[in-house]
């Protein structure tokens with residue numbers, strides 16, 4: 001067992017010698033070059049690179065250099081003059097010229113009469129810590145300067161860091177984000193499976209990349225292309241998640257407008273045929289998966305050529321626009337109304353029975369008939385209607401409905417005909433209008449006529 005030296009002064013000397021902190025004692029010389037070093041321990045020699053012999057009798061100024069903070073030295077001088085405790089940090093220089101960051105304090109040592117005779121200085125080389133702080137600051141500055149929003153959470157998805165771009169993207173101040181969950185930004189626009197896929201990806205150790213639809217603090221939606229990666233600690237456990245998001249709202253909006261424009265008929269604003277064909281396929285896929293059928297109505301304006309011929313093309317256009325509006329008002333919000341051809345309209349009815357489809361077709365027929373177009377008066381529409389049969393090809397469905405529409409025309413127009421089931425062309429007229437397709441001149445309505453017998457029926461204006 002070790003024993004310490006018996007005398008206190010010996011103990012103190014041993015303690016100072018072995019101290020991990022550098023210790024320097026100077027005298028309190030005021031004149032000439034000021035205080036000089038009268039004691040230094042091994043740690044001070046190791047820190048500065050000077051030997052004890054090189055340090056003793058020298059001014060501590062030998063350790064200072066161009067980057068030493070003059071303001072700190074002025075404060076130090078003031079403390080020494082006033083006999084006050086000093087504490088500070090500055091850059092000093094080793095014997096080899098290398099700069100190091102120093103944190104140190106100086107206490108005056110008084111004699112029995114209260115006179116300051118020495119100054120004892122305890123010093124610590126904090127270069128590593130300062131360098132680490134500087135690197136951290138640099139990284140924080142770089143993260144902040146990034147145009148991409150960066151969000152860091154701990155392993156429980158609690159936000160521990162958000163950069164400036166994140167504040168701008170989300171509308172939340174950093175103080176509002178810290179401590180919260182990123183769920184704060186959820187818009188409710190994603191299926192739950194989206195977030196489950198994200199979690200599964202991260203747990204597998206893979207990064208996740210996707211387009212998020214999030215909600216801004218002001219309630220608006222924004223689109224962010226986001227990548228999320230998990231950070232692991234030394235034990236291999238997830239410690240943090242880092243999310244980097246790029247705001248792609250303008251691109252998505254532009255694409256949406258372009259897609260919308262490309263899918264719309266210019267004159268009526270309805271879906272164009274291309275978009276209608278897409279929706280039809282989509283409906284069919286959904287029906288195959290869900291077993292829920294869908295219906296299709298094909299409508300064709302009656303004697304539309306006469307409108308053009310009588311009132312001009314512009315009025316004809318106006319009629320088409322008006323009929324489009326009537327169609328939109330007649331169907332459900334879940335239905336698709338398509339301008340299928342010149343004066344031909346297709347309505348796709350997801351999740352309907354034959355009866356419901358028939359009812360909607362009849363509603364369309366009577367709404368068109370009841371609508372009066374400025375400068376042109378009333379017109380009528382013939383319709384064919386049917387529902388998709390399990391396993392039926394899209395083409396076959398359209399053929400059946402087209403045949404039903406043709407039958408409506410053949411049977412006098414302004415009527416609804418149900419498509420034959422089972423692929424045949426046999427069609428069934430269900431329209432009440434079949435019994436009242438003649439309209440008097442006094443009502444000013446279009447005179448619905450049989451295509452074959454009265455090809456030149458007059459077109460009337462209200």
Ligand SMILES: Nc1nc2c(ncn2[C@@H]2O[C@H](COP(=O)(O)OP(=O)(O)OP(=O)(O)O)[C@@H](O)[C@H]2O)c(=O)[nH]1
Pocket residue numbers: 267300301302303304305306308312313314315316317320341342343409413451
């Ligand atoms: N104003 C206008 N006319 C169009 C447009 N597209 C097609 N048409 C016209 O629609 C008319 C269709 O005529 P037809 O196919 O003979 O049919 P209909 O006169 O409606 O006779 P039925 O269908 O037998 O009742 C043609 O004269 C086309 O020029 C359009 O965008 N604007």
